[in-house]
Amino acid sequence: MKKPNSKSSHIVRGLMDFLTEAGEKKLLPDVTDELQGMVSELKKTDLIEINSVIPLTADQKQILTQSLRNLLQVNVPINFRLDKSLIGGFNIRLGDWFLDTSVKYQLIQMKSRLLD
Numbered sequence: 305m306k307k308p309n310s311k312s313s314h315i316v317r318g319l320m321d322f323l324t325e326a327g328e329k330k331l332l333p334d335v336t337d338e339l340q341g342m343v344s345e346l347k348k349t350d351l352i353e354i355n356s357v358i359p360l361t362a363d364q365k366q367i368l369t370q371s372l373r374n375l376l377q378v379n380v381p382i383n384f385r386l387d388k389s390l391i392g393g394f395n396i397r398l399g400d401w402f403l404d405t406s407v408k409y410q411l412i413q414m415k416s417r418l419l420d
Contacts, residue, residue: 353385
């Protein structure tokens, strides 16, 4: 098993504190099982899709590819596509996991908050 980094340790500590404060430490085995299941599902995915507004350079593609494979512990093909509707930024999809850092998504979030 790989050694956790400081960011993941911080998240785990926060989860432990939350469960302790809520008096629900007994749920930790269930949480662990759920997280392991989520990681297993991610590893079954056969493709990572990265959408960006502008074409990525070969160096950018290489850095993203290596970072995602190291982070997610998967070695699957990566499909890079252009999507001008994002306005700026990019998004990444791996199975059900989705990371959206696009300007389009941020504007949708901002609109939603303003309407609430």
